[in-house]
Amino acid sequence: DGGITQSPKYLFRKEGQNVTLSCEQNLNHDAMYWYRQDPGQGLRLIYYSQIVNDFQKGDIAEGYSVSREKKESFPLTVTSAQKNPTAFYLCASSPRTLGGNTIYFGEGSWLTVV
Amino acid sequence: GENVEQHPSTLSVQEGDSAVIKCTYSDSASNYFPWYKQELGKRPQLIIDIRSNVGEKKDQRIAVTLNKTAKHFSLHITETQPEDSAVYFCAASIPRGSGYSTLTFGKGTMLLVSP
Numbered sequence: 001d002g003g004i005t006q007s008p009k010y011l012f013r014k015e016g017q018n019v020t021l022s023c024e025q026n027l028n029h030d031a032m033y034w035y036r037q038d039p040g041q042g043l044r045l046i047y048y049s050q051i052v053n054d055f056q057k058g059d060i061a062e063g064y065s066v067s068r069e070k071k072e073s074f075p076l077t078v079t080s081a082q083k084n085p086t087a088f089y090l091c092a093s094s095p096r097t098l099g100g101n102t103i104y105f106g107e108g109s110w111l112t113v114v
Numbered sequence: 115g116e117n118v119e120q121h122p123s124t125l126s127v128q129e130g131d132s133a134v135i136k137c138t139y140s141d142s143a144s145n146y147f148p149w150y151k152q153e154l155g156k157r158p159q160l161i162i163d164i165r166s167n168v169g170e171k172k173d174q175r176i177a178v179t180l181n182k183t184a185k186h187f188s189l190h191i192t193e194t195q196p197e198d199s200a201v202y203f204c205a206a207s208i209p210r211g212s213g214y215s216t217l218t219f220g221k222g223t224m225l226l227v228s229p
């Protein structure tokens with residue numbers, strides 16, 4: 001799981017601004033994911049992608065957008081439409097869309113809206 | 115949609131005792147059930163997993179059991195140590211259609227092992 005790099009680790013955003021979180025993996029994994037973690041809420045799926053140029057909404061996609069132009073990269077944009085964006089964001093990847101494959105997480109990005 | 119329930123939300127034990135965390139899921143099509151450990155401020159890391167064709171799996175002090183009929187699975191930690199203190203998450207694979215599936219996580223259990 002050391003092959004997934006998220007940046008920045010800490011980010012402060014003013015209300016009304018969009019912000020993009022970077023996620024890069026060198027594990028040659030097909031599938032990539034974005035999860036959001038809030039205290040006491042576990043991990044909730046925002047978006048996922050099986051292959052390049054394809055992605056699907058997860059359970060809490062409103063106010064977020066993604067792209068998958070390269071296999072290695074899956075950036076997440078938190079838009080001003082996301083009403084409560086302060087959270088810990090985790091990017092993950094797996095060898096293929098899960099039918100029983102482990103997902104591996106990056107170190108996460110802390111986003112705070114000020 | 116799919117729901118994964120995890121209990122208890124907090125668990126305090128003395129060093130050397132056993133700890134058990136339980137999860138239930140609702141989608142009978144789920145076939146993969148991993149457990150992750152997350153230390154404060156760090157990423158979740160896989161500690162053990164089980165697939166639907168297996169009822170139990172052990173790895174040293176950690177074991178997981180699965181009852182597909184009842185749709186529940188449990189994590190068992192024996193001879194707990196202070197370094198076991200962390201938040202533990204269960205998860206279940208959820209079919210998303212068109213051959214895709216993802217993981218849905220429980221809300222986590224904070225385990226505290228006192229020396």
